[in-house]
Amino acid sequence: MKDEVYKIGAKQKKAAAAFMPVKEFDKKIEAVKTRQAAYADRFCGKKDGLPRTIATGELVRGGVVVPGLMFLYTAGWIGYAARSYLMRTGNEQKEMNIDVPLAVQCMASGFSWPVNAWQEIVNGDFVVPDRYVSPSGPTGNGS
Template sequence: MRKLLLLLLIPIASLILWSSTVSPASAEFLVPCSQSSAFQQRKSQAPDSYYFNKPFEVYGSELVCGEDGLPHLPIRLDRFIDVLIPFGIFLYTAGFIGWSGRSYLQAANKSSNPEEKEIFIDLPMAIQSFIKGLLWPLLFLQELTTGQLTAKDNEIPVSPR
C-alpha cells in the first residue's frame, strides 16, 4: 500500500513542481507574422530564392510571430486533441512492446530451459505474449492493484553500510 501511494505521489508532486516553475505560455505577445516588424525585417534580410521566399509567404499569411520575429505554434484548447491522439498512440504502442517482451521473458523463466528460449524464440509463446500485450493497460492495472507489479520491502536487498 505504501508503494502504491508513493507511485501516485511522485507524478502528482512532479506535476505541481513543473507547473510552479514553468510559466504558462500566453498568446498575448503573439501577432500575425504579416504585422510583425521583426518578421518583416527577417524576411527582407533573407536571400532571394524559392527556398526562402515561399516559406516566408506562408508564414506571413498563416502563422503568428513572437517578439523575436520567429513563427510560433501556440497550442490552444481546440487543438489539444491534435496532441493527445499521437501521444496516446505512442504510449499504447510503447506499452504494448514493453509488456509483450516482459510477459515473454516471464513465461520463458518458468520453462525448463529459459536461456534457450531467450536465444531461440518460442513462436507459440511469443504469439501468446503479443496477445497479452494488446491488453497491457488492463493487465497493468490488475497487477498494480494486486501487488504483483511491485516488489515487497523485504524482497529488496539493502546494502549494509
C-alpha cells in the same frame, strides 16, 4: 513558405512566356500566402527563430496529444508483452533464442495491457516484495 512562393512565381514567369493560363499560379500563390498568415508565429518565433510546438490539449490537426497517447500505448504494449514473455519463460536461454509462438501469444494478449497492468497493481503482483530485493540486486548474494 517564402521559397514556395518564389518557386511558384518562377513557374508563373515561365508559363507567361509560353501563354499558359497564369491565374492558376495566382491562386496557388494566394493559398500559400494565406497559409503563411495563418501560421505566422506557429512554426517559429519571429524574434528568436526557435520552433514552436503548441500542446494545448485540443484535438486539432497537427496537435501532439493524440500521437503522444498513441506512442505511450504502443510503448506500453511492447513493454508489457516483453515482461509477460520473460515471466512466462523463466529461462535465460529463451531470452536469446526466442520461443516465437509464445512471443506471438504474448504480443496478441498485450493489447489490453492497461487493464492487465492495473489488475496486477491492485492485486500486488506487479512488483516484487521488498523482502526479495537487496541493495546488490534481486539475487541477494551481496557481492
